[in-house]
Amino acid sequence: xxxxxxxxxxxxxxxxxxxxxxxxxxxxxxxPPDRIARKRxxxxxxxxxxxxxxxxxxxxxxxxxxxxxxxxxxxxxxQEWKGLEAGLRQRVKALNAFIHDIYNEQEILKxxxxxxxxxxxxxxxxxxxxxxxxxxxxxxAIAGVDVVRAxxxxxxxxxxxxxxxxxVSYMLEDRRMMMRLFPELFARHKIAPVExxxxxxxxxxxxxxxxxxxxxxxxxxxxxxxxxxxxxxxxLAQQMGVELVEGQDLFVRDDQVFMRTTQGPCRxxxxxxxVDDDFLDxxxxxxxxxxxxxxxxxxxxxxxxxxxxxxxxxxxxxKSIYPYVPEMIRFYLGEEPILNNVPTYMCxxxxxxxxxxxxxxxLVVKEVxxxxxYGMLVGPASTKEQIETxxxxxxxxxxxxxxxxxxxxxxxxxxxxxxxxxxxxxxxPFVLSGREVQLVPxxxxxxxxxxxxxxxxxxxxxxxxxTWVLEA
Numbered sequence: 334x335x336x337x338x339x340x341x342x343x344x345x346x347x348x349x350x351x352x353x354x355x356x357x358x359x360x361x362x363x364x365p366p367d368r369i370a371r372k373r374x375x376x377x378x379x380x381x382x383x384x385x386x387x388x389x390x391x392x393x394x395x396x397x398x399x400x401x402x403x404x405x406x407x408x409x410x411x412q413e414w415k416g417l418e419a420g421l422r423q424r425v426k427a428l429n430a431f432i433h434d435i436y437n438e439q440e441i442l443k444x445x446x447x448x449x450x451x452x453x454x455x456x457x458x459x460x461x462x463x464x465x466x467x468x469x470x471x472x473x474a475i476a477g478v479d480v481v482r483a484x485x486x487x488x489x490x491x492x493x494x495x496x497x498x499x500x501v502s503y504m505l506e507d508r509r510m511m512m513r514l515f516p517e518l519f520a521r522h523k524i525a526p527v528e529x530x531x532x533x534x535x536x537x538x539x540x541x542x543x544x545x546x547x548x549x550x551x552x553x554x555x556x557x558x559x560x561x562x563x564x565x566x567x568x569l570a571q572q573m574g575v576e577l578v579e580g581q582d583l584f585v586r587d588d589q590v591f592m593r594t595t596q597g598p599c600r601x602x603x604x605x606x607x608v609d610d611d612f613l614d615x616x617x618x619x620x621x622x623x624x625x626x627x628x629x630x631x632x633x634x635x636x637x638x639x640x641x642x643x644x645x646x647x648x649x650x651x652k653s654i655y656p657y658v659p660e661m662i663r664f665y666l667g668e669e670p671i672l673n674n675v676p677t678y679m680c681x682x683x684x685x686x687x688x689x690x691x692x693x694x695x696l697v698v699k700e701v702x703x704x705x706x707y708g709m710l711v712g713p714a715s716t717k718e719q720i721e722t723x724x725x726x727x728x729x730x731x732x733x734x735x736x737x738x739x740x741x742x743x744x745x746x747x748x749x750x751x752x753x754x755x756x757x758x759x760x761x762p763f764v765l766s767g768r769e770v771q772l773v774p775x776x777x778x779x780x781x782x783x784x785x786x787x788x789x790x791x792x793x794x795x796x797x798x799x800t801w802v803l804e805a
């Protein structure tokens with residue numbers, strides 16, 4: 334395999350195998366290629382059988398698609414994970430403190446550390462949440478933080494996902510698949526477990542129940558079967574042993590939420606909602622929403638139900654707020670950030686816009702409200718026509734975009750049609766915040782299967798790998 338300028342997770346610059354990959358590399362070399370091929374085919378068949386798919390909006394060929402699964406794992410040594418975990422805990426604590434602050438005292442705005450208009454004029458800021466008390470001051474109970482490696486292997490946070498972060502079901506199913514296909518690998522390696530995540534999630538949600546509720550009823554609220562992440566909604570509800578509900582299954586009476594059941598109304602205390610803010614309550618947000626529950630915000634304000642994640646968390650994962658997260662860590666925690674941000678140009682600033690327009694072929698440009706790899710320009714991989722089209726977008730609405738240098742994302746050997754070849758990847762660990770902040774070791778590794786591509790999103794042709802954190 335040809336060496337590249339990118340940090341390779343498995344091999345060093347001199348071509349030698351990194352120590353934490355040594356045992357796996359030896360196994361891979363001694364395993365007959367025909368067995369690997371059979372196991373890859375078996376994995377595809379099992380994912381199809383289990384219905385582990387996601388929906389792609391706007392595709393004429395059908396809405397359901399299998400996420401490609403690669404059987405070469407991404408391996409992280411224990412000491413490396415320890416530092417990464419500390420940085421993730423720190424970051425999510427600061428983000429929760431920020432969300433609490435902007436809906437209450439707004440101290441960070443008064444101190445001038447973040448421009449007031451960047452927060453209060455943000456489309457994701459919800460004035461309806463002003464002064465609303467939430468249990469333990471936790472707004473983002475579930476956070477998915479996208480981390481990449483670049484340069485000599487240093488970690489950077491690419492973005493924070495605090496609204497309805499998805500992908501944890503694929504982390505769990507990837508591990509289950511690897512254990513089924515290659516049990517001998519788990520005998521050869523001390524791999525930290527992840528399968529207790531649903532229990533950890535349920536305990537986190539229960540810990541955030543309204544005051545005075547000792548045995549809370551938890552439900553997962555889904556937009557329905559046509560949502561792109563419906564498989565995950567159903568999977569997590571089943572794994573936690575709680576009801577999967579749609580808006581029509583719930584109603585509010587006397588500021589209390591109830592679930593319709595065959596035995597009559599059942600009180601609901603905690604809602605793990607996978608429905609966006611706009612659609613949660615037609616009484617206060619989008620009047621035409623058929624996905625939400627009229628009066629839900631009233632029950633929430635009254636402290637009679639917990640929503641995880643809280644309404645209004647989206648302001649903290651907006652890409653125009655992302656550059657200020659290191660300042661949040663200093664302001665709220667009095668600490669220096671453990672994990673670095675990617676240097677970011679905010680195109681609403683004239684000097685940043687000028688730089689971006691002058692260097693478009695070198696930069697990645699993203700919509701501040703964009704997600705899933707949509708609404709972005711990867712300069713080095715774009716045509717002149719695409720760059721000029723984006724230039725017009727930027728000149729017309731600069732405040733809608735940020736720009737970042739094109740990182741040399743790390744790569745990992747991956748099975749593709751031509752054989753084993755390096756492909757770029759990222760990592761999304763899932764951080765749970767209740768009465769304590771915790772996470773399972775690892776996360777969802779997403780891999781860009783197209784040669785040279787830096788876009789790992791499943792909607793853009795990306796796949797997934799099992800993520801192994803080795804125990805010391």
